[in-house]
Amino acid sequence: MAESNGAAESVSDLSGAGEMQTGRISFGFAKVKGPRKDQIEDFHVARMHEIDGQEIGLFAVMDGHAGPDVAEYLTDNLFDVITRHPNFLKDPKNAIIEAYHETDERILGMGNTNMKWRVGSTATTALLLDNGQHLIVANVGDSRAVLSRGGLAIDLSVDHEPQKPEERQMVESKGGTVSRSIASGVYRVDHRLAMSRAFGDYDLKNHLSVHPDIWDEQLTEDDEFFVIASDGVWHVMSSQEVVDYVRSTPGDAEDVAQAVVAAAVERNSKDDIACQEALRRGVFQQLDYGSMQLRVSTSDLRGYECRKPVRSLAVILGR
Template structure:
């Protein structure tokens, strides 16, 4: 599928530039709307997309956590650490099991996305795409409830960011809100 190829190409491009850009990596979430009727969502890592249908939140992505994909990590020679007071980490370092880049851990990580599909009809109100800094401090339904109250999608995204900061999010926070009506 084209989405899978795009994700793998992106990972290869990032890895090829690692001497210049450094050894880090990134998570990603992508939403593709076709003819205002078909929505395809793909992701690697813990960035997330949440759809609101009649006010009910529906998670469109899979959070790629090391414990969930432990078998694949261990089969590739890696390990998952579970230190008290911390999240599970690949080789004691990375808190996701799929990511772009991260050259030093690449032999244990995947960069192929999970892909979901949804029909867009009159019941679908909005889509929230955000990094884990939002989702670590806010449930999917809470985010939908906040975003629904604000007509302008840019202002809705800013409201979600402000709420995440108010809740003392310690991680990166990026957010996009897409309105369908």
């Protein structure tokens, strides 16, 4: 499946489709940007990858800060580093952890000679293994992954906010500081970054971590779908609200994507929004999803005034 994160004026300019060879999961994506584009700092990955005859679902949201370069680099390279790890199939959890650290070292190395690589990014990655039965989520930063288990929202990741006791202890043990902005009320590392873990951030790296939290489980019959989203969603909607909203929204995947984006905008989100959902086969048959083909859509609602004006959402639905 071809992927693109470039500029576009219509859905057809940024669209694609693919499916698992078994037909268990099919997917596509479409992305629309409005006319007043500045920079995209949110990126997503949604594709299938085959290793030794096993198809693996690769899904991710990367939310850049101070610039798009690190987020875009992660989009293009992080899964390659993970899946090429010599022990990936035998020990995927540790392979993911080591790949996160290796990729960050590459980014910091580029930052030694080029200022554009001194920005940073979150990364929330989800890998579907064993024909969609085994889910591994890894997270660095404040993007979030959430699973719907019989309608109950289960957080699959931890928001790495510096005011949390474990995160504050980690930052301070590295010689950094955590303080609360009087103007915004946001806690920041060294008065600058509102998260304690991230890729890149060359100038702050000594006080940050790139070690991911990992959620690793076999999925059950009660597991309906999972959502990966950047903080533009979670700042204005709780995990349970997003799950409830997805479950109650009729229409195809694009309709659901646009509806969740609109809901976040209506709640006055001021940040980029990127989100993905993966739905297991046979779930939500009461809704009019037709053949239940997986479709990812990203939609910008650029008529709203905001600090970072890109509005995007990606939804994945499986049959």
